[in-house]
Amino acid sequence: xxxxxxxxxxxxxxxxxxxxxxxxxxxxxxxxxxxxxxxxxxxxxxxxxxxxxxxxxxxxxxxxxxxxxxxxxxxxxxxxxxxxxxxxxxxxxxxxxxxxxxxxxxxxxxxxxxxxxxxxxxxxxxxxxxxxxxxxxxxxxxxxxxxxxxxxxxxxxxxxxxxxxxxxxxxxxxxxxxxxxxxxxxxxxxxxxxxxxxxxxxxxxxxxxxxxxxxxxxxxxxxxxxxxxxxxxxxxxxxxxxxxxxxxxxxxxxxxxxxxxxxxxxxxxxxxxxxxxxxxxxxxxxxxxxxxxxxxxxxxxxxxxxxxxxxxxxxxxxxxxxxxxxxxxxxxxxxxxxxxxxx
Amino acid sequence: xxxxxxxxxxxxxxxxxxxxxxxxxxxxxxxxxxxxxxxxxxxxxxxxxxxxxxxxxxxxxxxxxxxxxxxxxxxxxxxxxxxxxxxxxxxxxxxxxxxxxxxxxxxxxxxxxxxxxxxxxxxxxxxxxxxxxxxxxxxxxxxxxxxxxxxxxxxxxxxxxxxxxxxxxxxxxxxxxxxxxxxxxxxxxxxxxxxxxxxxxxxxxxxxxxxxxxxxxxxxxxxxxxxxxxxxxxxxxxxxxxxxxxxxxxxxxxxxxxxxxxxxxxxxxxxxxxxxxxxxxxxxxxxxxxxxxxxxxxxxxxxxxxxxxxxxxxxxxxxxxxxxxxxxxxxxxxxxxxxxxxx
DNA sequence: TTGAAAGCGCTAACAG
DNA sequence: CTGTTAGCGCTTTCAA
Numbered sequence: 001x002x003x004x005x006x007x008x009x010x011x012x013x014x015x016x017x018x019x020x021x022x023x024x025x026x027x028x029x030x031x032x033x034x035x036x037x038x039x040x041x042x043x044x045x046x047x048x049x050x051x052x053x054x055x056x057x058x059x060x061x062x063x064x065x066x067x068x069x070x071x072x073x074x075x076x077x078x079x080x081x082x083x084x085x086x087x088x089x090x091x092x093x094x095x096x097x098x099x100x101x102x103x104x105x106x107x108x109x110x111x112x113x114x115x116x117x118x119x120x121x122x123x124x125x126x127x128x129x130x131x132x133x134x135x136x137x138x139x140x141x142x143x144x145x146x147x148x149x150x151x152x153x154x155x156x157x158x159x160x161x162x163x164x165x166x167x168x169x170x171x172x173x174x175x176x177x178x179x180x181x182x183x184x185x186x187x188x189x190x191x192x193x194x195x196x197x198x199x200x201x202x203x204x205x206x207x208x209x210x211x212x213x214x215x216x217x218x219x220x221x222x223x224x225x226x227x228x229x230x231x232x233x234x235x236x237x238x239x240x241x242x243x244x245x246x247x248x249x250x251x252x253x254x255x256x257x258x259x260x261x262x263x264x265x266x267x268x269x270x271x272x273x274x275x276x277x278x279x280x281x282x283x284x285x286x287x288x289x290x291x292x293x294x295x296x297x298x299x300x301x302x303x304x305x306x307x308x309x310x311x312x313x314x315x316x317x318x319x320x321x322x323x324x325x326x327x328x329x330x331x332x333x334x335x336x337x338x339x340x341x342x343x
Numbered sequence: 344x345x346x347x348x349x350x351x352x353x354x355x356x357x358x359x360x361x362x363x364x365x366x367x368x369x370x371x372x373x374x375x376x377x378x379x380x381x382x383x384x385x386x387x388x389x390x391x392x393x394x395x396x397x398x399x400x401x402x403x404x405x406x407x408x409x410x411x412x413x414x415x416x417x418x419x420x421x422x423x424x425x426x427x428x429x430x431x432x433x434x435x436x437x438x439x440x441x442x443x444x445x446x447x448x449x450x451x452x453x454x455x456x457x458x459x460x461x462x463x464x465x466x467x468x469x470x471x472x473x474x475x476x477x478x479x480x481x482x483x484x485x486x487x488x489x490x491x492x493x494x495x496x497x498x499x500x501x502x503x504x505x506x507x508x509x510x511x512x513x514x515x516x517x518x519x520x521x522x523x524x525x526x527x528x529x530x531x532x533x534x535x536x537x538x539x540x541x542x543x544x545x546x547x548x549x550x551x552x553x554x555x556x557x558x559x560x561x562x563x564x565x566x567x568x569x570x571x572x573x574x575x576x577x578x579x580x581x582x583x584x585x586x587x588x589x590x591x592x593x594x595x596x597x598x599x600x601x602x603x604x605x606x607x608x609x610x611x612x613x614x615x616x617x618x619x620x621x622x623x624x625x626x627x628x629x630x631x632x633x634x635x636x637x638x639x640x641x642x643x644x645x646x647x648x649x650x651x652x653x654x655x656x657x658x659x660x661x662x663x664x665x666x667x668x669x670x671x672x673x674x675x676x677x678x679x680x681x682x683x684x685x686x
Numbered sequence: 687t688t689g690a691a692a693g694c695g696c697t698a699a700c701a702g
Numbered sequence: 703c704t705g706t707t708a709g710c711g712c713t714t715t716c717a718a
Contacts, residue, residue, distance in 0.1 A: 004462075005695055016705045021697065029703055048462035052398045053695030056710045061395060063443070081425070089446040093456065098465070100406070100443040103432040113436065119347075119391035121711095122441070348711055359689045364713060372687060396711030399694050464695095 004047045013041040024049055060124060063098040064306060065117060067128045067148075069135070070104050079278055080295055081129075084151065087299025088127060095307060097124075111137065118144035125306045127151060127299075132193045147309035149318070151302050153194045160309060162301045162320040164293040166195050169324035170202025170245065173273045173291055176326055177243045178210050180333055182271055186218040186241035188232040188251055199247045199275060222251045229254025237262050242270055243332075249274040249281050249290055256284060256331070267333040277327050289332035292325045347390045356384040367392055403467060406441045407649060408460060410471045410491075412478070413447050422621055423638055424472075427494065430642025431470065438650060440467075454480065461487035468649045470494060475536045490652035492661070494645050496537045503652060505644045505663040507636040509538050512667035513545025513588065516616045516634055519669055520586045521553050523676055525614055529561040529584035531575040531594050542590045542618060565594045572597025580605050586614040586675075592621045592633055599627060599674070610676040620670050632675035635668045 006017035006024075013020065015038060022030055023038040041047075055061040066088060068081075092099045102117070104110040114137050117123055126141075126148035138156070141148065150161035177185050187203045190196030204214055217239045222228030229251030236244065237258070246252035252274030259270050266272050266286055274281060277292035305318050328334055349360035349367075356363065358377060365373055366381040384390075398404040409431060411424075435442045445460070447453040457480050460466055469484075469491035481499070484491065493504035520528050530546045533539030547557055560582045565571030572594025579587065580601070589595035595617030602613050609615050609629055617624060620635035648661050671677055 003695095006697095007695080017696080018698085018706080019704060022704085025697085031703060034703085046458075046462065048459060050399075050695050051459075051463035051465040052395060052404060053710090054697075055395045056393075056399050056712090057695075057697040059697095059710075066444075085444070085446065086448075089444060090448055093447065093452050098443050099446075100441050101409075101428070101432060103428065103442075104436065105429075105433055109436050115389075116391060116394075119389065120394035122394040346711095349713095350711080360712080361689060361691095361714080362687090365688085368713085374687060377687085393711050396694090397713075399696090400711075400713040402694075402713095 004045055006049065009038065009041050009045065009047050012045070013038045021049075059121075061098075061122055062096060063100055063123050064092065064303070065100050065102050065123045065126045067102045067114075067117075067126050068104065069128070069130050069132075069137075070107050070110050080276070083295035084129065084299045087296030088303055089299075090296070091300040091303035095303065097303070097307075107136075114141065118146055125149075125310050127302050127306060130154070145314070147306060147314055149302050149305045149309065151298060153198065155194060158317055160305060160314070160318040162298055162305055162322070163195075164295075164298060164324050165321040166198030166324075167202040167205065168321075169275065169291040169293070169326075170199040170247075171206045172202075172324070172326045173245050173275070173289075174203050174206035175210075176289075176328070176335070177245065177271055177273060177332065178206065178212075179335060180243075180271060182243035184215075184218060184239075184241045184243070186220065186236045186239070186244040188220050188222050188229060188236070188244060188246040188255060190222055190224055190247050190251075196247055203245055222247070222254075224248050224250060226250050226254040230258045233258035234262075237264075243272070244270060245273050245275075247275050249276040249278045249288060252288055252290070252331075253280065253284060256288075260285075266331050271333055272331040274331075281327075281329070284331065286331050287329035289329045290327050292327050294322050294324070297322055347388055349392065352381065352384050352388065352390050355388070356381045364392075402464075404441075404465055405439060406443055406466050407435065407646070408443050408445050408466045408469045410445045410457075410460075410469050411447065412471070412473050412475075412480075413450050413453050423619070426638035427472065427642045430639030431646055432642075433639070434643040434646035438646065440646070440650075450479075457484065461489055468492075468653050470645050470649060473497070488657070490649060490657055492645050492648045492652065494641060496541065498537060501660055503648060503657075503661040505641055505648055505665070506538075507638075507641060507667050508664040509541030509667075510545040510548065511664075512618065512634040512636070512669075513542040513590075514549045515545075515667070515669045516588050516618070516632075517546050517549035518553075519632075519671070519678070520588065520614055520616060520675065521549065521555075522678060523586075523614060525586035527558075527561060527582075527584045527586070529563065529579045529582070529587040531563050531565050531572060531579070531587060531589040531598060533565055533567055533590050533594075539590055546588055565590070565597075567591050567593060569593050569597040569600075573601045576601035577605075580607075584613060586616075588616050588618075590618050592617040592619040592624050592631060595631055595633070595674075596623065596627060599631075603628075609674050614676055615674040617674075624670075624672070627674065629674050630672035632672045633670050635670050637665050637667070640665055 006020045009020045010017040020038055023035050089099055102113055128148055129151045150159055153161055153163045174185060189200040207214060218241055220232035220235050222232045233255035244255060246255050252272055255272055256266060259266055264270055274288045274290035277290045281288040281290050301320050349363045353360040353363045363381055366378050432442055445456055469489060471491055472494045493502060496504055496506045517528060532543040550557060561584055563575035563578050565575045576598035587598060589598050595615055598615055599609060602609055607613055617631045617633035620633045624631040624633050644663050
């Protein structure tokens with residue numbers, strides 16, 4: 001058979017290509033018998049409209065990009081990324097969007113590709129995974145007028161984003177430690193990214209709200225690596241905390257080791273709460289109390305938001321925060337049943 | 344400024360749009376001064392040709408798809424997938440290809456999307472991650488004439504694929520156990536996928552080549568899960584193996600537990616070798632001897648092969664097997680230095 | 687070596 | 703309700 005086009009189908013069904021186009025696109029005002037005739041031909045021939053021609057004529061490709069800047073690559077070996085992509089892809093499938101992946105290994109690649117994305121007009125919009133504070137390409141991206149949403153809170157608050165509520169998550173964690181009766185609650189925080197900032201803010205707020213003071217000596221910093229967690233915990237040990245809220249599970253694993261290495265026990269001497277609920281948290285020694293984020297849901301919401309931006313314009317910026325859950329395991333100790341009624 | 348098109352650039356440079364097109368595409372026979380003039384205008388304006396229009400005219404999108412069938416989803420929580428995507432994306436960036444991700448959560452989604460991929464003409468080619476034996480969409484895909492390569496050996500040998508050499512990898516592992524002087528070498532194999540078949544074939548060949556017999560009682564089966572590894576190992580314990588080659592690290596972790604639970608020690612009572620070299624292998628108790636595959640390289644080769652298919656036709660089918668490495672850790676015991684000279 | 691012109695297959699006014 | 707007609711921005715003969 002000849003190559004199938006709207007014209008071909010039209011000929012076969014005895015109508016013009018415009019009518020076929022209307023049928024394909026679900027345009028309402030068509031005589032039912034005509035619609036049916038056309039649909040039958042489409043059925044029989046297995047015709048699919050050419051996506052490229054369609055994009056050119058409509059100026060809409062139905063392709064969105066997932067942009068993963070160089071610096072976030074470590075995330076890629078995290079399950080975080082897997083869950084996010086799962087959510088995004090699910091939402092794309094549902095909305096008949098094609099997902100293209102922009103993954104870079106150098107800032108040169110990154111710059112070049114972004115240039116292409118912005119000016120070659122292939123892509124309807126972009127999801128950007130980045131919560132770090134310095135995004136050199138951002139001004140150009142904004143100027144290009146291409147719709148995009150961040151996953152993770154960007155530094156610049158005027159941008160659209162979806163994130164989990166890191167402040168509330170950290171607050172929840174620390175509040176729980178307080179309820180457990182812990183007195184000297186330390187934290188291992190991080191710098192250079194907004195998630196870390198927000199978690200620290202939650203730690204701070206929970207302490208302040210319970211009438212406590214912030215003690216600088218109880219604050220240490222890591223860089224999300226296990227080693228940095230180990231080192232930070234070692235630094236905290238001399239000031240004798242009886243609990244520590246760690247801004248990531250991976251660092252918490254390091255902290256657990258440091259505590260064990262010092263001959264102390266978890267949670268008796270020091271209660272530990274992590275953040276992320278990565279699978280290893282369950283198998284940690286002891287199993288790690290932590291904050292679980294709805295990551296796949298974040299991906300789904302990001303796609304929805306992007307579609308909204310594409311259809312309804314970039315202004316005003318949209319924001320969306322999803323709630324997290326506290327997962328209580330042994331590393332924190334568990335609240336008594338009677339206490340639960342207080343909540 | 345007006346929207347940039349070939350025409351615009353041509354006007355600015357005082358040439359026709361055809362000439363600009365030639366410059367952009369590196370066509371050789373152009374007067375140097377003209378080329379330079381055009382290039383300068385392109386520079387200054389930051390012009391990028393419209394990717395969609397280009398695709399329509401040239402019938403080439405420079406987009407390739409990475410297709411991940413429903414059943415392989417478990418792979419997604421594996422680092423395997425991450426490494427593969429890293430390799431693929433690196434190769435795409437290098438060749439100026441756009442990578443789009445087709446990830447499905449139901450076979451209905453899968454079928455629908457495949458239909459689109461095949462007939463909407465958006466995509467130049469496809470990389471398919473699947474080593475399972477039953478791929479219901481395969482006949483239609485072949486008929487569609489769209490270029491594709493498998494990552495992992497497909498059942499149908501007439502298809503193009505790149506894979507790591509599972510037979511040789513398993514052979515290497517078992518050969519090592521033999522050299523270590525192990526007498527009763529069991530295996531935990533898998534069914535329903537070619538990688539499992541090949542690893543079993545390697546196990547078999549190594550044994551046979553050393554003049555041994557295959558003992559059915561030393562063969563157990565798992566499904567790649569940790570639990571199945573545990574159960575399979577429990578099943579093997581009564582026949583008293585002194586070594587076990589496990590077809591995946593994850594199952595090996597299960598096997599380690601089962602051995603420990605039976606009060607035996609690794610490697611003194613039973614030597615264990617896994618397959619994959621996942622990160623946890625390093626932290627296993629004891630650290631796991633295993634086979635490491637060049638997964639990112641596999642991705643790179645897949646892209647190269649796909650480009651070859653796109654440019655030079657689908658026939659004959661291409662095949663490529665990459666070599667693996669034996670990573671010796673404590674779970675197998677280590678060969679004496681003097682023995683290494685024998686190799 | 688360059689320009690003119692004909693499409694690629696579709697959408698979207700505009701008529702009727 | 704349906705057909706006609708312009709394009710969308712690019713590549714690619716064909717002439718010059």
